[in-house]
Amino acid sequence: MFFVINAPVIREDHSLFIHALGSPGPFTNIVEKKMNARILLKILENFKDRTGHFEIATVYAEPNGKIFEYVFKIPVTFGTSIKGKDKEGWNGIIRLYDEKRALTEYPESERTDIWNKGYKAVAKHIVLND
Numbered sequence: 001m002f003f004v005i006n007a008p009v010i011r012e013d014h015s016l017f018i019h020a021l022g023s024p025g026p027f028t029n030i031v032e033k034k035m036n037a038r039i040l041l042k043i044l045e046n047f048k049d050r051t052g053h054f055e056i057a058t059v060y061a062e063p064n065g066k067i068f069e070y071v072f073k074i075p076v077t078f079g080t081s082i083k084g085k086d087k088e089g090w091n092g093i094i095r096l097y098d099e100k101r102a103l104t105e106y107p108e109s110e111r112t113d114i115w116n117k118g119y120k121a122v123a124k125h126i127v128l129n130d
Contacts, residue, residue, distance in 0.1 A: 016054050017053050091103040
């Protein structure tokens with residue numbers, strides 16, 4: 001279904017790239033539902049490269065067709081064991097690049113500045129272009 005909204009819209013989406021596998025990228029959500037963290041850890045045992053990155057895209061669109069897009073990457077590594085309460089989801093093995101803790105091991109409020117970078121860029125764009 002398609003809706004016409006006569007108002008500005010902001011959309012954010014992210015993909016996770018596991019460098020050793022070259023994927024799943026934009027298919028992260030689908031693959032994570034089919035492959036839990038234990039399976040991913042087993043696959044990664046075969047690779048020395050345990051790095052990856054999130055690619056975050058935030059887009060601001062105005063009714064007149066003007067679009068502002070901000071894309072950035074967040075480097076990550078993959079641990080060797082599942083940490084935290086969520087034993088199925090991948091957040092128990094994903095760590096920010098310079099962290100020892102998995103994403104599940106600390107409050108999201110500690111990472112807000114990282115994840116909201118796209119929204120901050122959109123806000124700056126709106127302020128500077130109004």
